[in-house]
Amino acid sequence: MFDVNEIRKDFPILAEEAHAGVPLVYLDSAASSQKPTAVIDAMNNYYRRYNANVHRGIHRLSEDATNAYEDARRRVSEFIHSPSPEQVILVRNATEGMNLLAYTWGIANLRPGDEVLTTEMEHHANIVPWQMICEMTGATLRYVSFTEDGLLDMDALPDLLTEKTKLFAFTAASNVFGTINPVKELVAKAHAVGALTAVDAAQSVPHSIVDVQDLNCDFLVFSSHKMCGPTGMGVLYGKRELLEAMPPFMGGGDMIRRVSMEKSTWNDLPYKFEAGTPSIAEGIGLGAAVDYLNQVGMDNIHHHEQLITRYALEAMSEVPGLKIMGPKQAELRGGLVSFTVDGLHPHDIAQLLDGDGIAVRAGHHCAMPLHKKLGIGASARASFYLHTTTEEVDLLVASLHRARKVFRL
């Protein structure tokens, strides 16, 4: 049974006060999620009991550390239904995963005349690396637009996705609109013209079941810190033959098989892409986060977020002048609601909500092209996770009413 009040006890930070006497209402999980005790303990346990470097020492601590780290990789691999843990490259975050792809696959494969297709609803992490690599290789970056409802403009796709397209890099779920994109369909359409696909799953892996084999995507990236895990850890998944054909990213220890003065030969997957000492505690922490999410159940989490989102869409629409961005239908959205309020700048909204202990995000959410297209500089965003309650949404709405009063609206 999913009981949100029981879940809340797993997150020590939720018992903290935002300010003296004001309880914390954390509605910013899309920026970074809170961590359950199990994750904090797993990392502490590593530092207290078996801290050592991995893949190196012939001693007990190093063997324990290596086992724990590799075990975490296995659990992450199972979590996304990857055919093997060797296809799970551990990096620092989703951004690094996308950059790794751009700098290795991109530089090796893109030529003048080639096209990379992305969308206008991307996070900068899935725009800027491709701009940089297109600049370097002479390839052209193109964008799929979005509709008034914040859905991808599927009608525009046939003109944009052509035999010139070498890669279609798109988000599985928008961090601004909340839109859940039809990943499997987009992957199939890309493959039909011979393009590869890179999925930014930073906002989908934390909130729903993601099966890379079912999606049939070629690459997929996500960040640990948005899925109850620590910062400093992220994943690039790739199809084996593609990863094997790619040159390495950074050079150094761990990524080589043999080094001579003249030349080095590369290590096998996944180590070819993991130069240097990795974020060991963070990898172990991500493993614990995956265990935690599995134990709660991704279906339960998804269902709970749907309920909260539906509730929030309705409750928030009662605030005068409040405009909700993105799809109207809750079932097309993930657990977040971005909005503007007439007469109130998003910064001022966030500031006044903070006074009531409510944490939301305000700004362009690293999606400047999206905001520019909408003709606004910024928006506010409330985002939900497994521990969010309807009472918290009520507090948000009450605080929004108060904010309007402060601004004499």
Added chain:
Amino acid sequence: MSMQMYREQILDLYENPLNHGALDPHDFSYEEDNPLCGDVIKIDVRMGEDGRVTEVAWSGDGCAISQASASLVTEEIKGLTLEEIKKLDKDFILELLGIPLSMARIKCATLSLKVLKAGAYGIPDKSEMRKHL
């Protein structure tokens, strides 16, 4: 901190800004945004024969703090020379506003001063710069 930030004067200036608009022609003009939040401020300035600011106008989009600060700063620099403008600092703004600000909001508060000083230094930009400056 949140409630103290939005005291009467700030809200009044947000509703009824001072020196809002544009000046054409002008002696210098500069526009800059705060990439963190997308706030934009543009300031146009006219100088008198004696090298002092005679007229100033600003326009832009942003939160109450950045907008109120633009009103106050533009009001305050009338009669100053370019050299005097170049000497203004963060504390000058914070004193004008007279409210407690968090680190993130200090950026909002100082945007207009940043724009003004960039203009005063004649930092080359999209905006044209009259030769005699």
